[in-house]
Amino acid sequence: MILQQIQDYPIFQSFLYVLGLLVLLKLVNVITFIWKLIRPNTNLQKYGIGSWILITGASDGIGKQLAIQFSQKGFKIILVARNRQKLEAVAKQLTTESLIIVSDFSQSTNKNIFDQIMDKVGERDVSILVNNVGVDVLNKFHLLSDEEIYNTITVNCFPITMLCKRFIPRFLKRNQYKSAIVNVTSLAGKFPTPYFNVYSATKAFGEFLTTTINAEYPELEVFSLSPGEVSTNMTQNRPPSFLTISASDCANGLLKRMGSNTSGHWNHEIQAEFQKIVPSCFYNFVLIKILAPKWLKERSQNQNYKKFN
Incomplete structure (x- = not known):
């Protein structure tokens, strides 16, 4: 009898169809989120153990921890940052061969910087590019100096773009193993973040660039690591807490979830989902x-x- 009544009211019938579709889509989102938290760890052998991984911003924080943990898995590491002394200190903590490339990405408007990096990389079999270098700036927009704005855009946008452009042709020639590009962005790149105005916009640039490149090159793995607050120099080394994770935990979360967009640690995956529903x-x-x-x-x-x- 209820079915007959529903059939007598086409508008109500359409409403139920739409409602059912929305519920189904929401259920799919929930299942996808749960899978992101419990899925098996990535088998890193698909990239070719013993190949090279290039990591920018490798002297501190997330970049340093990624270098250490990838090295522990058997990968050789190319460390890129502007401070040689810090890079040498990181290299001493690695268990595999490494190469140090000193490069100041605040000068990224000069494209020769990227040509010089590629010359030093040479013919090494690089399997993974990690675009991790970045700076942030915090203040009301009109109080930012021109220098802060230029520096944030230069460091956060040019390296990720130019290094992707240079490595993709190399990756397309690697037929035996998978190749990956990991662009380190931020939750601030997914949600407009007051006081992090320019930083948030540059990280959104990284998110969009990652998405479009991933669509253009399905044979490669191109994805973003978008954590929330991580205890690094950028966050004044704020100690880990309910919302803040350590750089080591962030790096470990990426290694477990290589291959698709992630916030890294399960804590930040939950934060990302929570921010979607918060007004x-x-x-x-x-x-x-x-x-x-x-x-x-x-x-x-x-x-x-x-x-x-």
């Missing part, structure tokens, strides 16, 4: 009224400490 007005209120003032004060104190020490 932007609430998210913005918490950032502007509570977190941003605290972070600005923290950074100011840290700058004063550096001046006197």
Whole structure:
């Protein structure tokens, strides 16, 4: 009898169809999210154990931990950053062969930088490119200096673009093993983030670039690592907590989830899903009224400490 009544009202029938479709899509999203958390660890052998991995921003934080953990898995590491002394310290912690390339990505408007990197890489069999280098800047938009804006865009946008362009032709020739490009972005690149205005926009650039390149080159693995807050120099080495994870945990999360977009650690996967359902007005209120003032004060104190020490 109920079915007959539904059939008598086509509009109601259409409504139920649409509602059912929405419920089905939501169920698919939930299942996909659960799978991201429990899926088996990636078999790194598909990239060719003993091949090389190039990591930018490898002197500290996530880049350093990725170098150490990939090395422990048997990969050789190409360390790229601007501070040779720090890179040499990282190289000493690796268990496999390494190559140090000193490059200052704040000068990335000069394309010769990338040609020089490729010359030093030579004919090495690079299987994975990790575009990790990045800087952030925190303040109200009109209070940012021109130098801060130019530097953030230069470091966060040019290297990821130019290195992808140079490595893709090489990767397309690797037929025996898989090749991957990992672009380290941020949750701030998925959700507009007040006070991280320019940084958030550059990370969104990285997300869009990753998505489009992945669509153009299905034979390669091109994906992003978009963590939330990680305890690094960029976050004033804020200690791990409920929302903040260590650089080591972030790196370990990537190694387990290689091959598709991830926030790395399960903690940040949950944060990413939570932010999708939180109204932007609430998210913005918490950032502007509570977190941003605290972070600005923290950074100011840290700058004063550096001046006197």
